[in-house]
Structures are given as C-alpha cells and as structure tokens.
C-alpha cells in the first residue's frame with residue numbers, strides 16, 4: 001500500500017500527536033515538579049497575549065453591538081441589546097475569539113521557540129544537564145496555557161462587554177449600571193459555566209499542539225517556520241471542533 | 257585473538273584505568289547503518305581525537321556515549337557503568353561527571369550567559385548556595401576569558417565567544433571527561449587556535465580526559481594523544497598523529513593530504 005498517500009500521512013501524524021499527549025499525562029504528575037518554570041510560563045503566556053486579546057475583545061464587543069442595533073431597532077427591541085450581546089459574547093464569541101487569538105500568538109511562538117531549541121540542540125543540552133526536557137519545556141507550557149486561557153477569557157469577556165457598553169451609547173443612552181443589570185439579568189450560571197469549562201480545553205489544545213509541533217520539528221530553519229505555521233493552523237481547526245463538540249455536550253447535559 | 261591474549265589485554269587495560277570502554281557498538285536509523293561494531297577504549301587523562309567524514313556517525317557515536325541516543329547493540333562503559341542499561345537517575349549521575357560541548361553550542365538563547373552557566377549547576381547539584389553558584393560561574397568565565405559577557409544574551413556574542421561560553425558551561429561541573437563535538441568547525445583559523453589552546457589549558461588544569469571529534473588537522477596535531485579514524489561505522493585505524501600521517505592506507509591518507 002502506498003504509505004505516501006495524504007490520508008496515511010494524516011493518520012500517522014494524528015497518531016504521533018496522541019502519543020505525545022499520552023506522554024504528557026504520563027509525566028505531568030511525576031516528580032520533579034517544575035513549579036518555578038510553570039509560574040514563569042504563566043506569566044509569559046499572559047503577558048504576551050493579554051494586550052492583543054484585550055484589543056480584539058474590545059473591538060468585537062463594540063462592533064457586534066453596532067451591527068446588531070439596526071435589526072434590533074427594526075423589531076423594536078433595541079432595549080434588549082445589552083442582553084443579546086452579553087449572551088453572544090459570553091457563550092460563543094468570547095471563548096472562540098480569545099482562543100483563536102491565543103493560538104495565533106502563543107501557539108505559534110511555542111512552535112517556533114521549541115522548534116529552534118530542537119534544531120540547535122538546546123533540548124539535548126537540557127537533557128545532558130540533568131533535566132527532563134519534556135517536563136521542563138512541554139509539561140510546564142501546556143499547564144500554563146491550560147490555566148491561563150480561562151483567566152484571559154474572563155478578562156476578555158469583561159473588556160468585550162465594556163466595548164459593547166460604549167457601542168450601545170454611541171447612538172442610545174444607557175447608564176453603566178443599567179447596562180450591566182440588563183446583561184446579567186439575562187445571563188445565568190448555565191451560560192457562563194460551559195464557556196468557562198471549554199476554554200480549559202481550548203488552552204490545553206493550543207499548548208499541546210504548539211509544543212508538539214515545536215518538539216518534533218525537523219532540522220533546518222525552514223522546519224522551525226513550518227512548525228510555527230502548522231501549530232496555528234491545526235490548533236485553530238481543533239478549537240472549532242472542540243467548540244462543536246462542546247455545544248453537543250452542553251445540549252445533552254441540558255445546560256441551555 | 258586467543259583467549260590468553262584477550263586475558264592479558266584485559267589486564268593491561270585494567271592497570272592503565274580506562275574511563276570509557278566501547279565494545280561492539282551498533283546503531284542504525286532504519287536502513288541507514290551508522291555504527292557497525294565500533295570499539296574504543298579511552299584511558300584516564302588522555303586526549304583522543306575521532307576523525308571521520310561528514311555523516312560518518314561521529315556525532316551519533318558521542319550521543320550514544322552520553323545517553324542521548326540508545327545504541328542497538330553493544331556496551332558503553334563509563335566509570336564502570338554500562339550507559340545503555342542505566343535508568344534516568346543513574347544516567348544523570350553519570351552526566352554530572354561528563355561534559356559535552358555541542359557542535360552547535362546549544363546555548364539557551366532565552367537566557368543570559370549567567371543563567372546559561374547556572375543551569376547545569378542548579379540542575380545537577382540541587383543543594384548549592386547562591387554564593388557558591390556565583391563564584392563558580394565567575395571562575396568558569398575567567399577560564400575562558402569572558403567575564404565581561406556575564407549579563408549578555410547569547411545572540412549578542414560572536415561565534416567564537418559563543419563557543420567559549422559553551423565551553424565554560426561544559427566546564428562548570430568540573431567534568432572528568434569532556435566530549436567535544438567539532439569544537440573548531442565554522443571558526444576562523446585564529447579563533448580555532450584559541451579554542452584549541454583553551455582546551456589544552458583546561459586539560460592541564462583540571463586533569464580531564466578528552467574525546468574530541470574533529471576534521472581540523474591543526475586541532476588534531478596539537479590536541480591529540482591518539483587519533484581514531486572512523487570509516488564505515490568502524491574504527492578503521494588507530495594511532496598517534498605522526499603514525500597515521502605516515503600510513504600507507506589510502507583511506508587514511510586521504511584525511512592527511
């Protein structure tokens with residue numbers, strides 16, 4: 001059988017990614033724990049992506065509100081604008097946009113960073129220096145993305161809603177308190193929880209794929225670039241698939 | 257070889273104390289047979305050069321020695337332990353006594369020179385105070401003559417300086433054996449000479465054993481006690497620089513032209 005067929009290659013790669021993920025679960029609870037490095041990575045991950053996530057979230061909230069206003073006006077329910085925007089942002093747009101920006105910023109930089117560490121033998125050098133490079137580099141990074149994305153999501157949602165508040169006030173006049181009251185009157189725990197939970201999975205996927213692409217990258221500078229690129233592409237696709245899966249699960253569990 | 261001869265050979269090597277003994281080493285990647293029955297014995301305090309074409313498996317050989325690659329067959333005895341058999345903790349203990357200078361330096365480019373040097377120290381010797389670390393870092397930098405670079409990033413350094421910093425990082429744990437992977441490749445002749453000079457100084461100062469991979473004739477002439485020619489995955493010829501230079505073997509001659 002022709003092993004070069006694209007589908008075989010795809011299955012091969014998918015198998016490698018699953019094995020890599022398996023290795024993560026095998027190693028993450030075993031000592032020695034790289035706590036300091038984990039905290040450093042959390043800081044880097046948050047610090048690097050917060051400005052970008054904040055900016056896109058703000059614009060998203062503002063634009064979404066302004067785009068929705070005409071239709072709302074047509075049906076005479078423009079006073080429901082904060083409520084509908086709140087639902088849209090908290091349930092879907094916030095988590096997905098945040099995760100995509102996160103993948104573009106953090107996934108690619110992890111792919112490139114680990115990729116260049118691999119080709120310049122820095123990963124081998126760590127191993128020789130009495131360090132398990134998988135734990136030190138991969139486990140800490142994946143944990144950092146998993147824990148930081150939900151935090152970034154909360155900040156992103158808040159900024160996004162603030163953008164929406166401004167959007168409401170460009171044409172209308174709603175006080176700050178009234179705006180938030182309308183948003184929260186409509187939002188229940190069942191809206192917030194699934195979105196929050198799925199962002200852990202998004203964060204995990206971004207970290208895992210970024211690290212996998214970098215850690216297994218090929219020799220040569222071209223290898224590093226393509227690791228970064230495939231990290232972004234694959235994690236973006238996976239985010240949408242996870243989102244699709246999440247909506248089915250919440251539906252079955254009755255979180256609606 | 258008869259059994260008696262084998263036995264006497266063994267006795268002799270015991271008395272010289274070999275620090276590294278490689279026997280019947282095989283390593284292949286798929287159909288690419290890189291090492292085929294490679295044998296080598298390195299004695300304490302000597303400096304052995306391994307000579308071979310690009311792609312002949314020199315890096316693979318020393319990566320097997322340090323445990324970064326697992327050989328398919330054969331034994332690698334270092335300090336009396338067989339490297340391929342060791343588990344993670346045991347191999348870390350061996351690695352704390354061995355220095356490895358990477359072909360591409362492998363400096364951590366997200367860390368300053370200071371943190372690069374501290375890394376192996378903090379990782380191998382968990383109970384070490386900040387003062388001890390500082391003084392060891394300074395001393396290692398003094399050994400390579402680059403104390404002023406301590407707070408620089410690797411990207412701010414020239415190729416020769418990076419090689420020296422990498423050497424300092426290798427030295428910092430006071431290794432008993434240092435494995436050099438092409439220490440002078442890619443450097444201009446003058447810098448290469450300086451690096452060779454440094455290697456000789458280190459050898460004298462700390463009484464280390466060196467295994468050096470090189471095709472640089474200058475390096476081989478000045479830094480080797482013995483030269484091993486690696487061809488087709490085997491130890492093709494062995495001898496001092498002068499002996500091999502006089503050799504009639506066309507394959508060996510080829511290197512010395």
Ligand SMILES: Nc1ncnc2c1ncn2[C@@H]1O[C@H](COP(=O)(O)OP(=O)(O)OP(=O)(O)O)[C@@H](O)[C@H]1O
Pocket residue numbers: 285288290308309310311312313314315316317359
């Ligand atoms: N991780 C690996 N996977 C597959 N093949 C490898 C791997 N490492 C080395 N090889 C192959 O082993 C052979 C020897 O490689 P090696 O790096 O040891 O050469 P070398 O003698 O060090 O050459 P150079 O002087 O260019 O550094 C090459 O054919 C290479 O393709």
Ligand SMILES: [Mg+2]
Pocket residue numbers: 314315316359437438
């Ligand atoms: Mg090599």
